[in-house]
Amino acid sequence: MSQEKLVEIKNLKQHFKTGRHSVVKAVDGLNFNIYKGETFGLVGESGCGKSTTGRTIIRLYDATDGEVIFDGENVHGKKSREDLKKFNREMQMIFQDPYASLNPRMKVEDIIAEGMDIHGLAKDGKARKAKVHELLETVGLNKEHANRYPHEFSGGQRQRIGIARALAVDPSFIIADEPISALDVSIQAQVVNLLKKLQEEKGLTYLFIAHDLSMVKYISDRIGVMYFGKMVELADADELYKHPIHPYTQSLLSAIPLPDPDYERSRERFTYDPTKHDTSEEPEFREVRPGHFVLCTTKEFEQYRREHGTGE
Amino acid sequence: MEKLLDVKNLHVSFDTYGGEVKAVRGVNFDVKKGETLAIVGESGSGKSVTTKALMHLIPKPPGRIKEGEILFEGRDLAKMNEKQMQKIRGKEISMIFQDPMTSLNPTMKVGNQIMEGLIKHQKMSKPQARKRVMELLELVGIPDAENRMKQYPHQFSGGMRQRVVVAIALACNPKLLIADEPTTALDVTIQAQILELMKDIQKKTDSATIFITHDLGVVANVADRVAVMYAGKIVEVGTVDDIFYNPQHPYTWGLLGSMPSLDSADEELFAIPGTPPDLMHPPKGDAFAARNKYAMKIDFEQEPPMFKVSDSHYAATWLLHEHAPKIEPPAAVKKRMEGMANSSSSSEGERV
Numbered sequence: 001m002s003q004e005k006l007v008e009i010k011n012l013k014q015h016f017k018t019g020r021h022s023v024v025k026a027v028d029g030l031n032f033n034i035y036k037g038e039t040f041g042l043v044g045e046s047g048c049g050k051s052t053t054g055r056t057i058i059r060l061y062d063a064t065d066g067e068v069i070f071d072g073e074n075v076h077g078k079k080s081r082e083d084l085k086k087f088n089r090e091m092q093m094i095f096q097d098p099y100a101s102l103n104p105r106m107k108v109e110d111i112i113a114e115g116m117d118i119h120g121l122a123k124d125g126k127a128r129k130a131k132v133h134e135l136l137e138t139v140g141l142n143k144e145h146a147n148r149y150p151h152e153f154s155g156g157q158r159q160r161i162g163i164a165r166a167l168a169v170d171p172s173f174i175i176a177d178e179p180i181s182a183l184d185v186s187i188q189a190q191v192v193n194l195l196k197k198l199q200e201e202k203g204l205t206y207l208f209i210a211h212d213l214s215m216v217k218y219i220s221d222r223i224g225v226m227y228f229g230k231m232v233e234l235a236d237a238d239e240l241y242k243h244p245i246h247p248y249t250q251s252l253l254s255a256i257p258l259p260d261p262d263y264e265r266s267r268e269r270f271t272y273d274p275t276k277h278d279t280s281e282e283p284e285f286r287e288v289r290p291g292h293f294v295l296c297t298t299k300e301f302e303q304y305r306r307e308h309g310t311g312e
Numbered sequence: 313m314e315k316l317l318d319v320k321n322l323h324v325s326f327d328t329y330g331g332e333v334k335a336v337r338g339v340n341f342d343v344k345k346g347e348t349l350a351i352v353g354e355s356g357s358g359k360s361v362t363t364k365a366l367m368h369l370i371p372k373p374p375g376r377i378k379e380g381e382i383l384f385e386g387r388d389l390a391k392m393n394e395k396q397m398q399k400i401r402g403k404e405i406s407m408i409f410q411d412p413m414t415s416l417n418p419t420m421k422v423g424n425q426i427m428e429g430l431i432k433h434q435k436m437s438k439p440q441a442r443k444r445v446m447e448l449l450e451l452v453g454i455p456d457a458e459n460r461m462k463q464y465p466h467q468f469s470g471g472m473r474q475r476v477v478v479a480i481a482l483a484c485n486p487k488l489l490i491a492d493e494p495t496t497a498l499d500v501t502i503q504a505q506i507l508e509l510m511k512d513i514q515k516k517t518d519s520a521t522i523f524i525t526h527d528l529g530v531v532a533n534v535a536d537r538v539a540v541m542y543a544g545k546i547v548e549v550g551t552v553d554d555i556f557y558n559p560q561h562p563y564t565w566g567l568l569g570s571m572p573s574l575d576s577a578d579e580e581l582f583a584i585p586g587t588p589p590d591l592m593h594p595p596k597g598d599a600f601a602a603r604n605k606y607a608m609k610i611d612f613e614q615e616p617p618m619f620k621v622s623d624s625h626y627a628a629t630w631l632l633h634e635h636a637p638k639i640e641p642p643a644a645v646k647k648r649m650e651g652m653a654n655s656s657s658s659s660e661g662e663r664v
Contacts (some may be wrong), residue, residue, distance in 0.1 A: 045499040045500070045501065046499055154587050156587065157587075184354040184355055184526065185354065185526055185527075185528070185567060185570055185571065186354055186566055186567060186570050186583065186584035187354075187587070188570065189569075189570030189571075189581040189582065189583035189584070190583040190584075190585070192581060193580055193581055193583055196580070211499065211500070213500070214529075214571065214572050215572060217572065218572035218581070251501060252500065252501065255500045255501045255503070255504040256500055256529065257503075257504070257507070257527070257529030257530050257532060257533040258529050258532065259528035259529050259531070259532050259556060259568060259571050260532055260556065260648075261532045261552045261553055261556050261557075263532070264529075264532040264533045267533075269504050269508070271501075272501075
């Protein structure tokens with residue numbers, strides 16, 4: 001994995017007005033980078049702002065503040081139609097609900113080719129069809145499926161169509177927002193294996209948003225943990241699971257039931273108490289161990305370093 | 313241990329315009345007093361239909377219990393009429409549903425919803441019932457019961473609402489609790505709280521639970537015994553250790569292999585290819601054969617019977633037949649079996 005930055009998220013904020021005087025700070029000052037060719041996992045409980053982050057990065061929402069720098073250029077801000085098109089080709093999204101994210105009145109062929117049509121990628125009808133067939137085969141469907149409608153497919157197959165649509169414009173970066181949450185266990189593994197295979201073949205970069213922590217651990221290189229619109233911890237996947245430092249991460253990890261009865265009998269759950277934090281100053285994102293960042297105050301930083309070592 | 317519930321050869325079908333959908337095709341299982349039986353399987357495997365049939369909650373038509381007996385303390389629920397069932401539902405058997413958003417009445421105060429069953433079944437007076445509601449709310453961990461019972465469901469969070477649902481289910485001290493994916497809609501930390509609550513209450517009241525879920529992590533946490541369902545049949549049943557550390561059916565292997573463990577390296581997940589069969593036209597032979605890479609010729613022709621693995625452990629796969637070739641289970645499953653061998657030998661060592 002190269003250490004070249006593909007996406008830089010700088011102080012990203014997304015606030016929603018919910019009334020005349022109330023504002024929901026769904027995302028509140030996020031900073032992180034996504035490197036070329038890696039899978040960045042974003043986890044947290046419902047309402048922590050992980051989906052909003054994904055949607056703001058791809059500009060489905062206009063950011064309240066902050067920058068998303070993709071390949072050296074800011075995604076947000078005023079853009080001409082042409083400039084936007086360029087981003088849209090590079091960045092694609094796979095949605096959570098395979099039932100709601102496909103237009104029921106369009107044939108699979110047109111769903112997949114819509115992006116190609118907009119960007120003028122197919123020379124003629126024949127090339128378009130050939131590309132659709134190729135995409136269908138890449139995601140494990142048949143070319144006969146091209147003439148069918150979404151309702152004729154199962155959930156797992158629909159998610160494959162969603163993946164084929166995202167791949168149609170040859171993007172380099174894909175945001176997958178809970179792509180497997182709505183699928184059955186046995187089908188989840190099929191889709192995850194497919195995403196991994198595609199990443200190897202096409203050198204894709206993923207932002208993988210999910211609440212299923214064991215699946216995120218499996219697919220991600222690095223993981224960020226979000227809590228109430230802020231990132232509280234960021235580290236390599238293995239490092240995060242072996243040495244969780246922030247108490248919220250610890251409580252989240254201790255709450256996952258694993259398919260192992262012996263482990264379950266001895267598992268002890270740890271409850272997170274947000275009032276226990278040091279409030280003497282505004283917490284900052286600091287590197288406690290190499291590549292392992294935690295949101296903490298100076299005092300907590302010293303404490304974490306003492307408890308968890310510096311990893312050197 | 314005494315059998316509380318004994319289901320024998322249960323068949324449930326739905327009559328649709330397209331034909332008869334055989335959702336449950338000959339299910340046998342029992343639940344003993346005080347134990348938790350988990351039923352696992354993918355959507356459409358018939359796990360919810362089975363338990364809804366026990367409670368007569370299948371809409372008729374189109375659904376019907378075609379065949380079979382449901383013996384609850386010796387009485388056959390399958391033959392009961394609606395009036396007799398009303399005496400059992402909510403009182404002796406009660407149910408926790410998946411979605412706490414839709415299983416509560418949004419126009420009724422939470423306290424009144426819990427009281428309903430008490431007044432109906434226990435013939436309590438209102439003040440008596442109110443007192444019991446406060447006890448129940450305390451039992452399920454809702455503080456400030458006095459005020460909370462006067463609130464409406466929308467004033468509760470998802471986890472709190474599920475606690476209310478649990479309180480309703482427990483109101484009449486049921487002997488059997490059926491929980492249909494009670495934590496699927498909840499976050500992991502809330503899920504952990506609800507599971508702890510349910511286990512705690514089960515210990516206190518000594519009730520039995522049927523727990524339906526597709527999350528094997530939850531199964532490992534709550535279950536004493538596990539039944540694996542596929543295409544309307546139970547394909548493997550055993551104690552939780554049997555199923556997790558010595559699985560015999562290729563479908564169980566697939567389920568276990570398709571979940572990554574937290575320490576699993578970069579090996580590919582063992583995915584089950586294809587999709588479940590159409591139960592309008594169930595396939596001949598073993599329903600799982602088409603997705604099973606270990607399938608033999610006989611799997612496509614004849615349905616396998618339940619083979620006995622041990623006194624507590626049965627599986628319906630021809631691989632257990634004495635003439636079947638020896639098959640190596642997938643690597644991820646083998647690792648589990650080896651882990652089991654190690655842990656059992658080490659625990660024996662401790663005993664000595």
